[in-house]
Amino acid sequence: MADQSCKVLVIGAGPGGYVCAIRASQLGLDTIIVEKEAVGGTCLNIGCIPSKALIHAAGEFHALREAAGGRSKLGISAGPAAIDLKRTVAWKDGVVRQLTGGVAGLLRKAGVRQIEGTARILDGKTVSVETADGNLRIVCEHLVIATGSRPVEVPLLPFGGNILSSTEALSLSQVPETLAVVGGGYIGLEIGTAYAKLGARVSIVEAKSQLLPQYDEELTRPVLARLKALGVDVHLNAVAEGYDQAGRMLAVKAGGVSSGIAADKVLVTVGRRPVLEEVGVEALGLDRNGPFIRCNDRGQTSMRQVYAIGDVTGEPMLAHRAMAQGEIVAEGIAGQASRWEKRVIPAVCFTDPEIVVAGLLPGEAHAVGKDVGIASYPLRANGRSLTLERSDGFVRIVFDKRSGLVLGIQAVGAACAEMAGEFALALEMCATLTDVAATIHAHPTLGETVQEAALMGLGKALHA
Structure with missing residues (x-):
């Protein structure tokens, strides 16, 4: 295969890598992305998307079992429930294929050149790629490392078998x-x-x-x-x-x-560890934060024109953080003044009930010297929660007592994950309790709990 060259070379087509490549190409930069497996990375192929599919299927099956056992409070009854996990996994894999196909299509639409193969970094400008058709050498002006992470193996419990x-x-x-x-x-x-x-x-x-x-x-x-x-x-x-x-x-x-x-x-x-040595990152001698690559607020590493995004840069290892980093790196390479100025990265645990965290927890707010106020509103007082048959949990706002500035919003409860965007927006916009309390929320929705919590913090509770 003939050698290739490009302005931007991205190694890894996970959420951070493919977003970086798409944005770079949209900005007129000749871009190549290299991925050894399916595009979409861990999140799309073997992480967040398939796990949520399994969680949904499990929830549906559990509801049927409850109904079959006469335990449904809704008056629903059903015959014995059964599950064919092979069919469930096939459905899950279909969802993944649809989304990975969509990502590949977006890359093509943006004009990104896609290469399937295993990359090995030779230096800050040169990468060797082992493909099905032979070895390929790519020379670039800007190198972006977005190789993600993999599960940590416990020595006493090596992966394999059961x-x-x-x-x-x-x-x-x-x-x-x-x-x-x-x-x-x-x-x-x-x-x-x-x-x-x-x-x-x-x-x-x-x-x-x-x-x-x-x-x-x-x-x-x-x-x-x-x-x-x-x-x-x-x-x-x-x-x-x-x-x-x-x-x-x-x-x-x-x-x-x-x-x-x-x-x-x-x-x-x-836990998870960054995938670095496997692609030859040690040859670059980059500064590290422990096992992770150290980079600045523009995604630049200690080597000029070498960047890092996503899990290789450390916690929190979240797909939406990697996507945001990918945009910033691409825009910086294109000469824009983009840099990391995010006030919050929301996190969601899709447990039962779900947990949503944005901003500072109460203990964290105290630790940075804030005069902390806390207002919690129980989901059992929310009409929508009651109609969902699950009212365990609450919404909690952490705020500065002097200014009313919202410092953090957390929730635990069924379907609370869908409120993560509202939590993050309130913090990014530097909202106060008054801002949140004065915003009309649709009724009946879970979002009303955020308004009610703000009213409680102001001493103006209406439904508590």
Whole structure:
């Protein structure tokens, strides 16, 4: 294959990479993107999209089982529920194919040259790509590293056989009778909850004293209660010590006492690490923040005209953060004055109930010296929540008492994920409690809870 050259070369076609490539091409920059697998990256192919598909299917199946057992409060009854997980996975894969095809089409529409192959960085201007047709060398003016991350492997629990990463857990052909989840973060809880609804006996093993340890206990309490209602066994302050493949037993130690947990499958979700050495990033000698690439507010690394976006730059490892970084890098290369000036990156845990976090948590606001006010509004007082048959949870606004400036908004409850945009917009626009309280919210909607929480913070509660 003949060598190629371009203005911008993006390695990795995940959310950050493909957005960067599209924007760069839209701005008139000759752009090539290299991806060794399907476009869309982890999020679209083996992460957020397929996991949400599984979560939805599990929720539908669980509702049918409740109806079949005469436990539906809505008066709905049904015959025995059954699930063909192969068909479920096939449907999930169809959703993924539709979206990856859409991304590939967007890249073509923007005029981005797409190359399928494994990239290896030779220097800051040159990349070798191993393709099905042979090796290709690409010379570029600007190099963008968007190679993403992969699951962390625990030495005592190496992936393989019955020990799964999230990738394998999203593609099982049948529901395991017993499933142990090592790690109580959002990935483990999302997938573990889904399998509990599908009929597996699920156990969660978390080394710290609470699930989702990055959040406060008030936010996670409804999730823990729901897990217990679903029959999930939660082991806190517990460490997995190994797995007996023959006996299908996970060894766990808690409080100095060792025990075993029955586990036909073990899902390990203890974190993710950046994909860097595999593509030769070490050859560039870039400055690092621990395992991650250090970059400035324009996505520039310590090497001139080399940029990094997405998971390789560290936490939070979120697709929408990577997309925002991709736009900024492309616009900067095109000579625009774009830089990272975001006030907030919302985060959603698609647990049951869902958790949405934007801005500062109460403890974080106190830690930076704010005169903190907190206003919470319970979902049980919201008409829309009651009609959804799930009213556990609340919406909470963290604000500065002196100015009324909104510092953070959090929620835990069914369908709360759809309010993430409103939370982020309020913070980006520097809204005060008065701004939120004076905004008319449609009735009956979950969004009314945000207005009601603001009214509570002002001492003007109407429905509490």
